[in-house]
Amino acid sequence: MDTHPLLQGVLIAAQSLGLPVLxxxxxxxxxxxxxxxxxxxxxxxxxxSAGWAALFGSQASFPPRQTLDxxxxxxxxxALLGLLPRSVRQIAxxxxxxxxxxxxxxxLLMRADWLVxxxxxxxxxxxxxALLLTVTLRADTLRLPVALACxxxxxxxxxxxxxxIVIGSLLxxxxxxxxxxxxxxxxxxxxxVTAASAxxxxxxxxxxxxxxxxxxxHPEETLLAAAALLTLxxxxxxxxxxxxxxxxxxxxxxxxVGLAVWRYFAAxxxxx
Amino acid sequence: MKFKSLTLSAxxxxxxxxxxxxxxxxxxxxxxxxKIDPVHSSVLFTVTHLGVARFTGRFDAISGELTADGxxxxxxxxxxxxxxxxxxxxxDRDKHLKSPDFFSAAQFPTITFNSTEVKLDDSxxxxxxxxxxxxxxxxxxxxxxxxxxxxxxxxxxxxxxYTATTTxxxxxxxxxxxxxxxxxEVDLVINIESIKQ
Numbered sequence: 001m002d003t004h005p006l007l008q009g010v011l012i013a014a015q016s017l018g019l020p021v022l023x024x025x026x027x028x029x030x031x032x033x034x035x036x037x038x039x040x041x042x043x044x045x046x047x048x049s050a051g052w053a054a055l056f057g058s059q060a061s062f063p064p065r066q067t068l069d070x071x072x073x074x075x076x077x078x079a080l081l082g083l084l085p086r087s088v089r090q091i092a093x094x095x096x097x098x099x100x101x102x103x104x105x106x107x108l109l110m111r112a113d114w115l116v117x118x119x120x121x122x123x124x125x126x127x128x129x130a131l132l133l134t135v136t137l138r139a140d141t142l143r144l145p146v147a148l149a150c151x152x153x154x155x156x157x158x159x160x161x162x163x164x165i166v167i168g169s170l171l172x173x174x175x176x177x178x179x180x181x182x183x184x185x186x187x188x189x190x191x192x193v194t195a196a197s198a199x200x201x202x203x204x205x206x207x208x209x210x211x212x213x214x215x216x217x218h219p220e221e222t223l224l225a226a227a228a229l230l231t232l233x234x235x236x237x238x239x240x241x242x243x244x245x246x247x248x249x250x251x252x253x254x255x256x257v258g259l260a261v262w263r264y265f266a267a268x269x270x271x272x
Numbered sequence: 273m274k275f276k277s278l279t280l281s282a283x284x285x286x287x288x289x290x291x292x293x294x295x296x297x298x299x300x301x302x303x304x305x306x307k308i309d310p311v312h313s314s315v316l317f318t319v320t321h322l323g324v325a326r327f328t329g330r331f332d333a334i335s336g337e338l339t340a341d342g343x344x345x346x347x348x349x350x351x352x353x354x355x356x357x358x359x360x361x362x363x364d365r366d367k368h369l370k371s372p373d374f375f376s377a378a379q380f381p382t383i384t385f386n387s388t389e390v391k392l393d394d395s396x397x398x399x400x401x402x403x404x405x406x407x408x409x410x411x412x413x414x415x416x417x418x419x420x421x422x423x424x425x426x427x428x429x430x431x432x433x434y435t436a437t438t439t440x441x442x443x444x445x446x447x448x449x450x451x452x453x454x455x456x457e458v459d460l461v462i463n464i465e466s467i468k469q
Contacts, residue, residue, distance in 0.1 A: 059446040110378060
């Protein structure tokens with residue numbers, strides 16, 4: 001059934017932002033008897049899966065035919081790995097990141113040889129591992145969700161504007177769920193917030209890799225969005241700690257958005 | 273005098289071309305195998321935008337071959353379209369069309385059509401039925417087929433041309449994003465000029 005054009009944008013926003021948040025909050029409150037970490041993991045997994053199903057489900061198939069078909073399956077495995085002890089969990093996340101990047105590689109293989117594929121895969125893996133290490137070592141529950149939201153939100157905007165609304169909207173779902181994590185972080189143990197943030201980083205890297213190879217998103221904007229996470233290494237001043245925690249990751253995120261907007265107007269296409 | 277000589281030369285050239293032009297009304301091509309001439313063939317798609325206007329785009333790279341058997345059962349068509357060659361006359365829109373929102377061209381770079389049945393009558397009209405594979409999904413589709421003409425070309429070859437038209441629902445192939453702004457129904461026109469091998 002055709003949706004009225006005027007409602008299309010509202011529908012996509014509801015599918016990518018509203019639905020994941022509603023599902024995540026509902027799951028979080030309905031699973032009260034469970035441990036906080038498990039509740040959070042379930043809430044984020046089902047919230048993300050709901051957004052994916054609403055945005056991409058009608059095009060998806062099982063067994064996976066398109067690379068994006070893998071996302072909910074990989075996210076489910078990621079959620080399971082989140083229940084592992086911390087020492088093992090980081091290695092498991094890294095391995096799954098590598099496997100996921102490989103599963104997202106076919107579009108690259110269609111137009112490049114194996115050497116290029118291996119090079120791109122290795123670079124994405126190294127960047128991903130560096131971001132994972134950052135989130136794990138800088139386990140600041142106040143800053144993690146904000147940095148994650150900035151990384152997801154910036155790349156979501158950039159991808160929606162300049163390549164693919166589907167991938168951009170999936171990134172926007174990550175942005176919305178990082179918001180849920182931010183709301184819940186004060187009531188959650190640090191380990192749960194860190195594990196969820198690390199899982200978020202893995203999903204971000206998969207989507208960034210897809211945005212690059214399926215939607216031709218420029219690496220400059222991607223790296224600027226990644227820099228939002230790298231700001232976790234910067235110290236926060238004792239005064240205005242909350243404000244600085246928000247501003248620091250927002251700066252590279254805004255730079256990524258600004259660069260995409262500049263490209264959009266410089267091209268004088270005004271496509272949307 | 274010079275003008276007269278030039279005019280005569282031009283008339284001679286035109287007469288030569290006319291003598292070797294394809295027999296435009298020949299509705300039965302010579303039997304044999306033909307290769308699609310990508311320079312003189314085109315694949316056009318037309319959608320309705322925002323419910324108010326029709327918009328046509330094209331694919332610039334097409335290849336394939338035909339087997340002509342007159343009005344017999346041996347007719348066959350095989351067409352390959354490079355999905356990355358989509359051209360809507362607007363670079364940013366082409367980029368969007370190539371994304372997973374539509375053709376997902378990086379992962380599915382080739383759109384194929386393989387005929388299963390070609391029916392042509394004496395007047396050169398008929399139907400072309402086959403499997404259209406788009407974005408990794410294969411579905412049967414039937415085109416209205418018209419044989420435009422066949423005959424010798426000025427370079428000693430033999431050519432035959434067809435036009436195939438149909439309307440498909442893009443959602444049948446999983447291309448169902450932005451159905452509100454861009455119609456589900458897509459009119460397809462495939463103009464083929466082929467060279468006998």
